[in-house]
Amino acid sequence: MTGVVCNPLDLAYRYQDVRTPFAGRSVHREAADPTVVFFRDRYFMFASMTRGFWHSDDLVEWTLQPTDRLPAVDYAPDVREVDGALLFTASRRSNGRFFRSVDPLADDFVEIAPSDIAFWDPDTFQDDDGRLYLYWGCSHKAPIQGVELDRGTFQRIGDPVPLIAANTSARGWERTGDDYVPVVRRGVMGKVMDAYIGDAPFIEGAYLNRVDDRYYLQYAGPGTQFNTYADGYYVGPGPLGPFEYDANSPFSSKPGGFITGAGHGSTFQDRHGNWWHVATMRISVNADFERRIGLFPAGFDQDGVLFCNQNFADFPMNMPDRAFDPWTEASAGWMLLSHRVAATASSSLAGHGPALATDESVRTWWVAGTDRPGEWLQLDLGAAADVHAVQVNLADHGLATRAPKLQDLAKATFGKRAVFADPQPAEVRVELSLDGVEWTLVHDSIGTGADAPHAFIALPEAQRARFVRVTAGAMPFGGPFAVSGLRVFGLGDADLAAAVAPSGERRDPLTVALRWDASAGAVGYNIRYGLAPDKLYHSWLVYDRTELEIGSLNAGHPYWFAVDAFTVSGITPGDAMRID
Template sequence: MTRVWSNPLDLSYRYQDVRFSGWVGGVHLGDPRRSIHREAADPSIVRYQGRYFLFASMSRGYWHSDDLAEWHYRPTEKLPPFDYAPDVREIDGALIISASRKTGNSPFFRSVDPLADDFAEVAPGTFSFWDPSIFQDDDGRIYLYWGCDNVQPLYGLELDSGLEPIGQPVPLAASDVERRGWERTGEDYVVPEPKTERERMVAQFAGRAPYIEGAWMTKVGDTYYLQYAAPGTQWNTYADGYLTSDSPLGPFTYSSSSPFSSKPGGFMTGAGHGSTFQDEWGNWWHAATMRISVNDVFERRMGIFPAGFDEDGVLFCNQSFADYPLVVPDGAFDPRARLEPEWMLLSYRASAKASSTAPGHDAALATDEDARDWWASTAPGVGEWLAVDLGQAQHVHAVQVNLADQALADTAPPLDVGADSGHTWRGIYETHTPAAFLLEGSLDGETWETLHDGSVSGEDRPHALVILDRPKMLRHVRVTAQTLPFDGAFAVSGLRVFGRGEGEAPPQVSPQAARIDARTARLSWTPAPAAMGYNVRYGSHPDKLYRSWLLYERDHLDVPSLNADEQTWFAVDSFNENGVTRGEPVLAVAIDAP
């Protein structure tokens, strides 16, 4: 028996009604607007009473699962809906939940039967905190970690059994951009220069210092792993690093194996602010935030990645091809053993056509492997369709349909209950019409067979992965909208077809790797014939290439995310629809070396 999912997770993400006032830092930017989009981020996952519980920002509830692959949404009105980054951990046999508040006190809630919606406040809290993480040590003592700031560090302190503070907060972790390249802000670690007055004001308000946030504590053996996120949730470089100590309140030592969770390339990027947990077989996993950040900065999704602690105590994630379908055995496994995906991508830049097209949203955008652009029909979109032609008949195993939110402020009714944070008012829709679709396949483009009929279950499937009962020879794949939230347009950011080609994987490539400054390596390679793309793996040792960067149609890459004191090895794997060819590790030598 196996479990299969593909990142981003296919959850019924809740819709937000976000109204931007136009005021930032006391300055009015002159463009008040409204956005309706899905959001969930900052996943906190715990296994409790044989089930997995997932709490996430702005969800007005939580999700639960018995296998990590299929999740069920459960609303609740007993937890504050507008407190960001809810944290959940098991403390003394019960779930304890807390979340972020900028002012006042941040309370704690308790549940012993979450499916019965028995959440109750058990401590009012004595101060406000942001991005909390509560942790109970083996000896029963309880600790709280928190922080989300581009100036202040992460803090920690001990709590008593009533969740009241013992002693004073201890500063534990702060940024060090001069030595940690991955903490630099920006897209690909480069902040674009403002082009308009509005962009200039926003940039001035936000600054260029990284946000250090999203604490999570894991203890393995006698070592405490304090995890944190940087540089900012809106960047493709959003990642998680860690520090270690032999004491829950430090002092902590930064690990040059940071970031351990990083996904700057591929269909959907970002892998920061998450949680590290074990499944029923003892396998480690890391859940993290993935970003879209088009309709709004906080337009985000979530993913789960294989993780572990190696023989030297290094915390790592396997995020190679991390948004391809993941086939996981029901049992213990080595997370490093996944050298290539079970199925390859067959639809990259496949020819696409559609029933209608909104301006600026051509059908080709559904096959370019970028979740931040999309095809959109004219509205209303029910009955509209998108079809891709793979160019030849292929062995198809699975299809992922990723939906986008297109101009929903034009059709969604306004909410009258929400929270005002000064520059933004936010409401969360309690319900919405599910996103359902009909998926069909064909050999000739004329005779179609049903692969998935969303009207049968009526479930909301914004990132549905449809696994076929058996591989099918198909050339054409078509998706048609059946129901859509708010009667909006039908919008698809990725119609992704997976399977195996019948040809050969591309030949091996050998990169030239040079360290051009303390935090940056420059790679280049001769393109491999028939290669679709490259997976760049890197790390501090040729046997520890735990980080990865997935690229399409590239023959070079600057990696500005290195630690200044870290020797770094690189390998470049070439791939196409037929498979992956592993590259041999090479050391990035200083550019001024003889």
């Protein structure tokens, strides 16, 4: 293995300056709608609001490459290799544009053609015969469409073909709202949104893969601000279909755990032939579009079913240097040691106490009482354990009053926005201790200017520790030290949990209510489910609960469910049960 990573990926996410007439000004990090392409033996990742792109040799370490040759605020960038070069396009408020690069690290992007189509959330695809296609759509009313393009002019050949539309009466996962519960909007903005879209989902983010003679047209729904944001797919015999919905959808979905959401992404192969899916994960506190990027092992099973392994998908994950099994070799084998452990801090802002850094929610955070470097947060794991890794997740707190106002604002759907060109320091020192007196330094970026908002420190070898302390250096725009998750991974000395046997019933064609007895010592539970006992391809990670209502089902299909209990020392798999 080349290394270990942990979602959300630790990238130098760019800061946004967003002004809206209803919500005022927000300054927060954002990246979303990622496309990854393997080109010239290197990985290139393009994402919304990045003002550039990231590149990597191993999918572990990513370098941000700025560019002003590409539109900075055109959403959902799509990049594919077409005729030996990278072809870039993105969403626009008017007709699209195409850019080309043969050497992206040399920043040689050149606009080569306008489009005769006004598209949003585009995806280009070149088939084995060289023919080129375009897919697009991001709407609560209009379907995703596709059309063939002329390879020389990039203009459409023939009329667009409607391909995918919402069907919330048959597909539970397309319904809007956190946990599939309808949204109740308030205030002036709520009335505007109710009148504009009501409870209709956005069907968006098309992406096409060909595997053998099958074409997999992927799409996202119901909305990027929900924990249920996910990707489903259709399958067809050709680039324009006819396509048929696959009831194993959604194939990428992460509604539970520390950070949720796994929609609007791309599916690609690495240099070893392994499949991966990269997708959008949500925070959506400072603004709906406050988002991050996650990477998941993926593949196609013996029946041609597209899947992602999203069991414990925000726990440490191996990155292979060879072909590997995405189900049995992806996990690093380390458990979460820090859930709701005792936390203390040098100081705290009212309403943002230290416990919010250990509640396994990226949407809540501890904030230091001052903005001075040297503020610290400390955890007591309760007992000594073998610590393998620490993840320090920083939050953006109150930065709109600190960051300078940008002048190069562009129109957005509501209001205006711009992307900060310069990185911001996010420096931390991490130390471990057995007794809380003698400390061992395991990471120190203070004074380096490092921009690491989700710093993941995998230790070369496990260290025995009970206490973990993180100390602030320079923070973005001189803001306060704010931590949404100080997450510690390794192996504790506790017993494994007893196996869990769930019970439940189908509440309606789209919903199952599950319940189970608590397992002594369990930190949490991972619910796996799917259309067959050997296809439990969906998962939902929960803490502090012994029941769950799952509203993501497809009507007309029985489902199988299993509940796995986990402690600081490991996972106890549960047996699958069928609910019709």
